[in-house]
Amino acid sequence: MNYLAKRIGFGLLLLAVPYVFAQKDEALSSRAHRLHFSSIVLDTHIDTTPKLQKADWKFTDEHKEGHVDLPRMRRGGLNALFFSIYMSGTVTGPKAVNDSLELIAAVHRLTEALPKEIALCVTAEQVRAAHRQGKIAALMGMEGGHMINNSLGVLRMYAQLGVRYLTLTHGVNTDWADSSGDTLKHNGLTDSGKAVVRELNRLGVMVDISHVSDKTFWDALDVSQAPLIASHSSCRALAEHPRNLTDAMIKALAAKGGVIQINYLDAFIDNTMAAYGQKVWPRMREWMAKHPDHEDMTEIRQELAKEFGPPPKVGWEKIIDHIDHVVKLVGASHVGLGSDFDGATMPLGMEDVSRLPKITEALLNKGYREPDIKKILGENTLRLMENVERVAQRIRSTTAAPVINH
Numbered sequence: 001m002n003y004l005a006k007r008i009g010f011g012l013l014l015l016a017v018p019y020v021f022a023q024k025d026e027a028l029s030s031r032a033h034r035l036h037f038s039s040i041v042l043d044t045h046i047d048t049t050p051k052l053q054k055a056d057w058k059f060t061d062e063h064k065e066g067h068v069d070l071p072r073m074r075r076g077g078l079n080a081l082f083f084s085i086y087m088s089g090t091v092t093g094p095k096a097v098n099d100s101l102e103l104i105a106a107v108h109r110l111t112e113a114l115p116k117e118i119a120l121c122v123t124a125e126q127v128r129a130a131h132r133q134g135k136i137a138a139l140m141g142m143e144g145g146h147m148i149n150n151s152l153g154v155l156r157m158y159a160q161l162g163v164r165y166l167t168l169t170h171g172v173n174t175d176w177a178d179s180s181g182d183t184l185k186h187n188g189l190t191d192s193g194k195a196v197v198r199e200l201n202r203l204g205v206m207v208d209i210s211h212v213s214d215k216t217f218w219d220a221l222d223v224s225q226a227p228l229i230a231s232h233s234s235c236r237a238l239a240e241h242p243r244n245l246t247d248a249m250i251k252a253l254a255a256k257g258g259v260i261q262i263n264y265l266d267a268f269i270d271n272t273m274a275a276y277g278q279k280v281w282p283r284m285r286e287w288m289a290k291h292p293d294h295e296d297m298t299e300i301r302q303e304l305a306k307e308f309g310p311p312p313k314v315g316w317e318k319i320i321d322h323i324d325h326v327v328k329l330v331g332a333s334h335v336g337l338g339s340d341f342d343g344a345t346m347p348l349g350m351e352d353v354s355r356l357p358k359i360t361e362a363l364l365n366k367g368y369r370e371p372d373i374k375k376i377l378g379e380n381t382l383r384l385m386e387n388v389e390r391v392a393q394r395i396r397s398t399t400a401a402p403v404i405n406h
């Protein structure tokens with residue numbers, strides 16, 4: 001009897017083990033859900049903007065294609081985003097200004113059309129207010145110094161219209177800054193480039209060093225009175241790509257209060273994919289110049305697979321590895337999210353914005369503290385915006401506006 005009772009007891013215990021684990025998983029995923037959906041989740045780089053210009057594409061509809069729309073944002077808990085004002089760096093002069101204004105107008109129109117859902121924000125406090133009201137905070141970042149057409153006056157007008165970061169270059173050099181995607185020409189920032197950084201500081205527009213050459217990064221860090229962002233870059237220690245930041249750069253960025261927002265692009269988070277990316281990049285660049293909004297990349301991907309073999313498979317967990325790398329290097333106060341949704345190939349498991357809660361759950365699972373996860377999800381970027389706003393106020397209260405535009 002005694003033996004039988006023991007057997008039954010042991011059997012019950014065995015039955016209970018999976019139950020206990022299931023309970024633990026349940027507790028973690030409901031904790032993750034509560035944490036994620038009560039946080040400000042802010043993405044500093046989303047390329048959905050050109051779609052807003054199309055009459056037959058609605059932000060409020062759920063789409064099978066692409067990565068971002070309102071229903072999927074709600075499901076993914078993304079409640080603050082920087083719409084990228086982007087065009088290829090080969091578009092310059094008045095056309096770049098004209099096209100930038102049209103992209104900015106599309107963001108303004110979106111927020112005007114959906115006042116109950118979306119608020120156009122230009123300060124960290126406005127982002128917090130939008131969150132309190134259950135609205136999505138829409139911000140704008142300009143992806144490339146070529147769009148200012150070498151004019152600080154044009155830059156000031158972009159700031160007036162709500163642009164809150166300027167990426168100093170895109171994939172090609174500007175007249176005043178070297179890009180990581182081009183042959184180096186200026187040895188970093190020229191004097192005009194340094195003047196652009198100083199003007200960004202005065203305007204309260206964040207200086208974004210994603211896409212720039214290493215020397216441009218160091219020059220910008222040296223000149224800027226405010227902390228910098230890397231709006232959509234990952235770690236070079238984990239994926240050897242010139243678009244990513246070295247450990248030394250991440251440390252220096254953090255030491256000045258800056259934030260690196262991790263890019264989910266498969267070639268920026270995985271070394272095998274980075275090597276493949278380097279191989280196919282010249283062909284890809286050619287194609288991108290011909291298709292500036294690079295929306296449907298199926299055709300070029302098929303061509304590249306034929307010529308170079310199929311690309312390696314990359315899982316979304318690599319995003320967590322990059323976040324964790326930065327945290328181990330400089331702590332949890334200097335990393336954020338900069339997906340590159342609608343502008344990049346996503347890793348498996350991060351097919352669109354609706355998958356974002358997985359990031360929160362994975363960080364909790366890794367043992368991260370809830371306040372640190374909140375920082376990574378959005379608070380770090382908001383703190384940085386507040387710093388940039390304070391620096392701008394200080395500069396404007398002590399220095400007269402420059403009289404020249406160029």
Ligand SMILES: [Zn+2]
Nearest residue numbers: 143210211232
């Ligand atoms: Zn980019």
